[in-house]
Amino acid sequence: MKPPLVLLHGGGPGVDADSNWGGVRSRLSGEFRCLAPDLLGFGTRIAGSAGITGPRAWAAARARQVLDILDDHGLDRVHLVGNSAAGGAAALALASMAPERVDRAVVMGGAGTGPLPAAVPFYDAPTRESMRATLGRLVADEGVHGELLDELTGIRLRQALRPGAEPAFRSMFADVEDGPPPLDLTKIVHPVLALHGECDLVSPVEVSERLVAALPGARLAVVAGAGHWIHVDRPDEFCSLVGEFLSA
Template structure:
């Protein structure tokens, strides 16, 4: 197991937290993992930032404070989707000397904002289950997981302040979370071939904009690559981080 920890930054769907995002993944990775609840989710529901970039920068400062508190001088990153991926890019821009390599998933929040804010216009268990279903390539392969997560994430999405924080993440400037051309850290941009949330072209553009970016399209995977293709996810992350 590597001495350099791997920071896992969860995605940005309604009601998400670190445990529900990474529970089945951490045991598969050959690294000491740190998986915090990001600002605006789980135990860290808060007000303040407005718009994708402000939230990414605030989460980057949150993670840096966590690493400082725990005495972690250097780490690697995995950032999932629009919350974790964008926070990872903001971290690489803010403190490049603190990170060796990074893997980002699903476009890392660099694509267009959704036309409608997910779930909250119809905050029911059925709506949550449908929202989660779009994250995998084949719902029938993960029916039990999705059913279990729908109840958990519904409860968390309805906590006081959760809706207000979530809606504010889609307001304001929809631009990238950082100056991508200034990020010198090696970054692997993973994208599921069957992603129904964000097309693979978003990660193609992201990888091309990064000075040391690399694209990896995972065949048969949806937005949740780590759920649809867990063994391949483990291999790709392990090989890239350890290179």
């Protein structure tokens, strides 16, 4: 039986699991039983997320969502791959909240542990051009992925303009004083692989370096020539790194 792997997508405007993992899910499915849910606030899960405010509260709510999914599928323990400030933060929150349910975890792009963005992406100018520019910053070289970026722009623009999507997205980056306390990373003892693109324009490599230094069982792999979307820029290397780490 293949080991279960939960793929937790990133947190850009209009994202969903299918568009995030489409290029690598079938390959990972050769080794793992992959589950890829839409996380709260995105895709099919925009409704019902009102009242959650601030990145820590969102990470905790998504961790509880994943626990419910594991229970629904009768899964006691799983591997995680968490992308950036949505999926990566949820993976860390889940490892802290229910350590017995997590085996190994891969987190990408700093897992949301860096500073909040200076401005909320896309929604101050919600146009096709703004979405295309937002997605262009996620890869190392737009020219290599032009056709894919154009396709994703249409998909994610439609989803980002759904009712309720904008207030949910803005609340994910709200700087709040109350809410859940910060995670104590020193208590997350699971084996963790932090992946970071050498050419990441969203989050500098130093964010993952600090994260790995705080996690007792973590190591960092910087992927040469990759931007924030490592799985898009370097899919072969991404799948190899994930497969080898989770199968160790």
